[in-house]
Amino acid sequence: TLSEIATMAGVTPSTVSRALNPAASHLLSKKTSERILALCDHVGYRPSLLARGTATGFTYKVAMILHDMEKDLNAHDWNRITCATSAFLQESGYSLVLLRTSEKGTSMDMQVSHFLMSGIADAYITSPSMLKNNTLEMLNSLKSPLFVICEHGVPFPVSDGVLRSDADAFKQVWSRIPKEMHGKICFLSTINDNTQRLLTNIKRAAWDLGIDANNAISTLSLARTSKVPAMEYAEAYHQTKKMIKSFNQFDFVWCISDFFALGVKDALTECGRCPGKDVFILGYGDLETFPGVSEKPVLSTISANTHEIARNMCSVIMKKLDGEHTDIVTVKSSFISRSTF
Amino acid sequence: TLSEIATMAGVTPSTVSRALNPAASHLLSKKTSERILALCDHVGYRPSLLARGTATGFTYKVAMILHDMEKDLNAHDWNRITCATSAFLQESGYSLVLLRTSEKGTSMDMQVSHFLMSGIADAYITSPSMLKNNTLEMLNSLKSPLFVICEHGVPFPVSDGVLRSDADAFKQVWSRIPKEMHGKICFLSTINDNTQRLLTNIKRAAWDLGIDANNAISTLSLARTSKVPAMEYAEAYHQTKKMIKSFNQFDFVWCISDFFALGVKDALTECGRCPGKDVFILGYGDLETFPGVSEKPVLSTISANTHEIARNMCSVIMKKLDGEHTDIVTVKSSFISRSTF
Known part of the structure; x- marks a missing residue:
């Protein structure tokens, strides 16, 4: 248990807890957190995410809601944004859940509503296919904040997210x-x-x-x-x-x-x-x-600087979950000159 | 709450609980579960997944561990398997979490170990890039069952999953x-x-x-x-x-x-x-x-019949989580004759 590890390391239980929480480990010296982590690895200890969730009320998940999942994940831009988002979320101790919706009223659509109403994640990201198919209405059942990546010139349907500007x-x-x-x-x-x-x-x-x-x-x-x-x-x-x-x-x-x-x-x-x-x-x-x-x-x-889009997206999400004020962040595209122009 | 809904519907709380659980709703008549769901929708009620997790010890998540996430999700076969798996899992009340690993010893690799040790999911699926890069050793820290989709002729590293046979x-x-x-x-x-x-x-x-x-x-x-x-x-x-x-x-x-x-x-x-x-x-x-x-x-x-692969994968996972005995399932590829042969 946490207190056993704390005794073995000669620190308080809250120090162990901080060392194991990616979002809090910066509060400790690198040496201390590394020592505690090595000890936890040695005995194979990690606090259960379920127990942590019950204590804090957080799921430590961000869900991406996709309508045309096959197409979205196959489109290079969205593929890159998804992969980079997943990496940035992991750095903050969060992970990415994929939810796959379908036409309104279908069983798959209802299952996703079900998940949303059960609080499957602390925050949600919509994909291009959700926006294109005007399926945003299902997101009304959300109890948690919704984030959008929109292109300049497309109406921004919610108050948080990243605006791509060319x-x-x-x-x-x-x-x-x-x-x-x-x-x-x-x-x-x-x-x-x-x-x-x-x-x-x-x-x-x-x-x-x-x-x-x-x-x-x-x-x-x-x-x-x-x-x-x-x-x-x-x-x-x-x-x-x-x-x-x-x-x-x-x-x-x-x-x-x-x-x-x-x-x-x-x-x-x-x-x-x-x-x-x-x-x-x-x-x-x-x-x-x-x-x-x-x-x-x-x-x-x-x-389109997909890496920057993902970085800003995660940063906005984390701020919002910390209760800070957030705004729409603009990420500018770059012109890259190579041989053909 | 659950008991309020039960009173309103004139049923027992356990009936409401069954209607809201995709894995158990078949125990009720379609009419009864539809009536209860409509009532829950009307008042906007769903039991929190966190509360349900605490009660049952399940996370209701299956994690897919990817090494070259961008390539795996971009490869048509794996893209299709991922999307179909996500759909089948949703039907059983589960959802798919993506975990993105990296080279051994990197921060991203450690974050994934961290998640695995915290019991982020009830079961795990490895991707082709995990197998190709011999990164399976990190999966030793798993407390939950691991499932693999392997091709015929490739050594099957674990005891559960789907074998593709051409x-x-x-x-x-x-x-x-x-x-x-x-x-x-x-x-x-x-x-x-x-x-x-x-x-x-x-x-x-x-x-x-x-x-x-x-x-x-x-x-x-x-x-x-x-x-x-x-x-x-x-x-x-x-x-x-x-x-x-x-x-x-x-x-x-x-x-x-x-x-x-x-x-x-x-x-x-x-x-x-x-x-x-x-x-x-x-x-x-x-x-x-x-x-x-x-x-x-x-x-x-x-x-390769990716839909069948995903269907069998989910069925094996659900059986295993129900404590049933499972084996490696073989899914045969099909020859499709069109104009060119």
Whole structure:
């Protein structure tokens, strides 16, 4: 027990308790907490989370509520945010629970309501698919605070969370594009994709710099054959080759994703153009630094700074759970210049 | 409280408790449990999970321990298993916690040990990256049962879980290949990929049918440029076109993944061959039924039956937690014939 460990270590029980609590161990010297931890490891002792929960009223869990779980966890940005959030939460002694909802009224949807009403976690994070599917109403049953990661231009449905803002990165891109290139820029996305918002933000950044965005940038749409990132490369590559005449009218291809940009890059290269020299390509998502994608990233891109998003998200959650006042935190995206622009 | 709800519903408190417990609600008539649930919803009542945990000693959590969290959740098979497991657990009133470990001795690794020793969950599932990285030793600190999903041919490190077996599917494939094609079959994978085991299993299936596997199937390796599924299509497509002479020696291309197979299919088609007619292509993973990939799957493939794996995994876990005897359950893969073979 705690008091036995305390006696063995020659400290008070509350010192042992602090050493074992990641959120409180900074109150002790590193040497003391390491000594106590080594002793606990030696005898295989940890206070049960259930007992601790009963004493403090905390579950030490943060739940992420997902609607399209397969898609969300497979999307590179959200995958990275989930993984980094899990790591930051663990540093604070918390862990991440996944809750998978479904259409309203289904058994899976009811099970999640059930969990929420039973206080399964101390705080909740919604995923992009929850926001897209307007399933936020189920979150009304929450007894605990709800946190959201929203993109600039999307209404922020609650009072806490992280706002992603591309505005400064987009301005940086515009200020690097020579004026002679205006009118020869295309924004590449798919038909029926929810890209209008992104294009609006790109144009707004141009207007802020006094650029006539409507004349500077055109749109080029690809037929959508698949909805997973894994097949976007193939879509962009093959369709760029087919539509090469349209592409040859442009000197700058601003792509909605890095997968698109990589497909465009390979197709244009095969058609005799030289990305970074006679044609410029910009992606979105910083895919090439995703573990295992590329040892030597070449694509110029915009990074949403997923690590910073997760760090700020966890910090806001921990503050809120400590009873401190919190606000929406803005995390700015970064323009990353590599070979293609 | 529970007894107030019971009085309002005119039933005993234990009936209310059963109606609210997904694992016990089958003991009541559907009508009764629906009536009680509607009443609880109306007054916004659910017993707190913390209180229930204190009473029963259960956390009602199953933790999945991941080493390369980003890669595991991004790999289609594991993504599907994770999502389906989460859904099946929810049906039993359990939820899935993600624990993210790191290299031995790091702070993240210690945090996970900490969680395990505190009894964060009632049962644990390891992920492929945990097994690959030989990080299983940290699981020694577990007080609760550990479950593993292993592939046939990989040593099964614990006594419970699900064994994936491709043997029957591979035999089905071999029995469909005409004898004249033996010697014109290639197994396509990447250099340095851990594919030896899969090839061994493919050959073993041939031998079981009396086929001289060493003469029937050759290997063809692609240079590996990336380790994520998202770029495998591009690798296979471009390298097939470059190595078209090698490919033209074969009538049957047996690919290590569906992404590879799709890339090969598109490249061979462009080079004038007709998949399904004068060349046969087989993938692995049933990627095209992943949400959003393809409305009309064409690729012949082998499905690992991830939904069945998850269903059996949850059923074994629940049995074990009920104190029943459990064994390793084998889930067989299926051969799915579509247009390309």
